[in-house]
Amino acid sequence: MDHIEEIEKVKEGASILEKSSEFAIIIPEVHSNLVMALENAEKIEEVVGIPGRITNLNGMPKTVSSPDFLKTSHMARLALSMMKHDPSLRSAINIKYDPLILEICEKLGLKISSYDRTYEPEVVRKVEGGTIPWGVEEAIKKIDDIPDVIYHEGAWGKEPMICIVGTDAVELAEMAVCIARLYKVEKNSKVKVKPTIPSESNSVLFASSRKKWKDSKPIDGCIFCSIVDGNPEVKEKVLYNDGKNMVLMNLYPYNRGHLEVLPVKHYTDLNELSTEEIKDLFIIVQRTISLIRDVIKPDGINVGINLGEAAGASVDHLHIHIVPRFKYESGFMETTANTRVIEEDIDVMYSKFIEKLDILHFEESL
Ligand SMILES: [Zn+2]
Ligand SMILES: [Zn+2]
Structure with missing residues (x-):
């Protein structure tokens, strides 16, 4: 494959995550993904991520496959939805939901918003992949600003989740590791x-x-x-x-x-x-x-x-x-x-x- 900057960035970001035992602690049940869209991307196929996602293998994060363009991904949809509001926000990562993690994000000065999946309209739910774009709009409306962190507290059969968005997959990986370290320290104490x-x-x-x-x-x-x-x-x-x-x-x-x-x-x-x-x-x-x-x-x-x-x-x-x-x-x-x-x-x-x-x-x- 040609040298594609977004693939290199996701690869570098993933290797930062793989070195952090702390990050393993904040990987959700559905696993994490780190994505970065091409400039002006409009569809999922233009978003790079880890197709097999990042899992927790014996206490260390492990990428299940090499970075590549995605076919389906909540995080890809999230990045695309954010880009409609700010084209520079091309990167996203999901981590497990814990109120303590939200407190840490707040302490780090990140803007936080949320949406409630139980209010998801029937018409949205019926559309394949409709939830995330709807949720992003809800979260932006809620604080009348573009958040750095969007979370939802789950719904029937859906794990609650925290998603962080940013401009660059490497920076986002560093941020996620920083949050994970703080989380470990605060949880211990x-x-x-x-x-x-x-x-x-x-x-x-x-x-x-x-x-x-x-x-x-x-x-x-x-x-x-x-x-x-x-x-x-x-x-x-x-x-x-x-x-x-x-x-x-x-x-x-x-x-x-x-x-x-x-x-x-x-x-x-x-x-x-x-x-x-x-x-x-x-x-x-x-x-x-x-x-x-x-x-x-x-x-x-x-x-x-x-x-x-x-x-x-x-x-x-x-x-x-x-x-x-x-x-x-x-x-x-x-x-x-x-x-x-x-x-x-x-x-x-x-x-x-x-x-x-x-x-x-x-x-x-x-
Ligand atoms: Zn004392
Ligand atoms: Zn003293």
């Missing part, structure tokens, strides 16, 4: 996205002079234990949780990219940990340092533990601050008590870290 509550509003390394976070402690008990327990009142940006140790973003950072590593167990002193626990904890500290170096590229890093209130600890659950430092700092991000770094900035940092999460899992990826 059982954290639900809810209104923000400060974790350590003034966690300042090696300084105890600032207003104590404890003065305005918003919930009972330990904030870090609440995260571990999956308290729905607590919103945290969890980057990693292996059941023994966690890596969180500090929502009130001392500097951009400030992370915290902590044992899941509520220790209050470094000397309570066994040799084995210290080893596991500091391996994660090392990886977190690598993650920060890769993503933030700081000139230096502070690694700090504050033991006791007098030493500046605002949460007594043992945690290690990993703070990127720069030769020329424009001043600390918090200059007054309880000044909060704008949330958008945290979200941007969060997605940058998420893209590089392999660094925290490097043993698995070898």
Whole structure:
């Protein structure tokens, strides 16, 4: 076959998906497909995809056949329907339905809409392949905008589904892997996205002079234990949780990219940990340092533990601050008590870290 850009893109996208064990977790029962239509395509035969779709084979995504032009495909119909509204939206992928995945999409700033298959008119249902074009129109009407994500919650005999649309199959595959990683992390830590509550509003390394976070402690008990327990009142940006140790973003950072590593167990002193626990904890500290170096590229890093209130600890659950430092700092991000770094900035940092999460899992990826 001649060199066709769309085939190359789908091939590259599929190989990105095939390397991600996380993506396997979000493949639906009906399997996934990744498609990309030719420019100005009008019919299914002008859309490239994986004819046999992408399945979950022993925990890894597996393309059942090579990319090719499709004969029938919901995702091809979806891309064609989107192109009627925005010709650049030539690519689509479907993943399993889970409200948590929708929350993650929202956090990533994707526009979400939906349609309800139970309201599908009889006349639409009778037409072969009529559901998707109808659903796309419904979803666009619903938010009066062109969504990045369209989902439906199923109907009699139909699995609920989330579809993501975009301009390029490679970008879409990367996005799907990013969503899958977040999904795995959030599912493991059982954290639900809810209104923000400060974790350590003034966690300042090696300084105890600032207003104590404890003065305005918003919930009972330990904030870090609440995260571990999956308290729905607590919103945290969890980057990693292996059941023994966690890596969180500090929502009130001392500097951009400030992370915290902590044992899941509520220790209050470094000397309570066994040799084995210290080893596991500091391996994660090392990886977190690598993650920060890769993503933030700081000139230096502070690694700090504050033991006791007098030493500046605002949460007594043992945690290690990993703070990127720069030769020329424009001043600390918090200059007054309880000044909060704008949330958008945290979200941007969060997605940058998420893209590089392999660094925290490097043993698995070898
Ligand atoms: Zn602290
Ligand atoms: Zn605790």
